Amino acid sequence: MSDAIKAATLEYATRLGDDAVVLGHRISEWVSYGPFLEEDIAYANVSLDYVGRARMFYTYAAELADDGRTEDDFAYMRSDRDYRNLLLLEMPRGDFAYSQVRQLLADVYYSLVLPELAKSKDERLAAVAAKAVKETKYHVRRSRDWVHRLGDGTEESHKRTQKAVDQLWGYTHEMFDMDETEQLLADNGIGVDVSKLRDQWHKEVSAILTEATITVPEDSWAVRGGRTGYHTENLGHMLTQMQIVHRSHPGCQW
């Protein structure tokens, strides 16, 4: 592996780890707050998948970095300006409709990204992706079913769902942006060219929203910055909570 490829792969694995830990954390905020017990269980399950995925990506990143850092150093010892997750994933959990719509937008995205990543020439990335593909199939089924029920349920659930879609839509555009790092990896058969997945994502999400009687928004606004560490104000608060114990006891084992 050339130095340039290695550095890019390290950055890439970190990004994917950041995505997974941030969304996993947000989902975990629902445990004991769900609308009924089955949902507490489901939320914990999905959260476990994402945090587990984060551990695998970070562990690989730590091996590539080879500087003594561990998965926890990646998760707990980096600040919001260092995090490289997509903005969509760091938005607060909101109400149940907001969380399920965010989940749908993310789940469909990963259901397209992961099968591509599973073909990566990098065996480690491919292996993590292959495992995650299976989980994501269930995630999509769940978030799709929920958006159907909420969109086409009562007047109130419809209103909340439409509002969530409208509020979140502008954060989806950056999911398909490429930069030099990702382009280098895509050109070398290691990373995924996400720009090529946009049309398919739009088609699948639109079909689900339409069936749920939800209006697909126009692409009238876009907020970007996750991959460069230019975050919303929400991530700092989230990390403050997530990292407080770990950082209060430097160098300790848990």
Place this chain on the structure above:
Amino acid sequence: MTPEEQNFMRKINAEEKIEPKDWMPDAYRKNVTRQMSQHAHSEVIGMQPEGNWITRAPSLRRKVVLLSKVQDEAGHGLYLYSACETLGISRAEMIEALQKGTAKYASIFNYPTLTWGDVGAIGWLVDGAAIVNQVSLQRTSYGPYARGMIRICKEESFHQRQGYEALLVLAQGSPEQKQMAQDSLNRFYWPALMMFGPHDSESAHSAKSMEWKIKRETNDDLRQKFIDQTVPQIEFLGLEHPDPAIKWNEERGHYDHGDIDWEEFYSVINGNGHCNRQRIEHHVAAHEEGAWVRDAITAYNDKKNANKIKNVA
């Protein structure tokens, strides 16, 4: 005794299980319903003090373990609610009783989780005490409850191990971490002893429950078992025992222990612990916030069913 009562007592005495469709005295049904629903509510309310630390777990591994554990508790709650429904009460009715305060849950969950150490202490001591009780309940006379306990005990033993292991890491860590472990032990030890309920002489439901083999061992016997097993565990951690009176009694073959503060026990049971109000308010708030979601499912299903009927016609 009526023939039905005779047959019921014959089964109890022969260690046969009572099954949902069997005849049973109303008082038996009421007693099992009370105990099982209380157990289910305990699992569900117990998600809160531990859930309090999911977002602050100090490593990814601990986060995953804690998430799995809380998920298990939710699963146990679900399982027990379903088992309890076989006695003719609905989950909605049970939840209503919990929220109104007519049904109880384990008082231990009215103590706050203030540090990460408390997550370890709950796994080790609270789940540990629960297992002592639940192992005994694997032989309870009501079939669905006994079978539920067998399954639940398997998972609870993982919970206890992860809790003890988390505390062991703290006890062997920095001075602050060790202090954290000691503090958690000090705060959770006595409430864990109280989980076995009042002394046998004071226990309202004990006598009948023993006769019907709903309960298989007395509160005091189970408590003693727990006290005995915990002493070497505390020693291994290198922590100080919270009970200065703890002392091996050669003659009894058990540890003697100090007095339990029953005034505190009754104060918490009667609703005046640190978190009684908070726990119920949390449950009610989540339930009420979820009302529009539950309504949406009903409306959605109604629409789909109406469409199906239309299509068939």
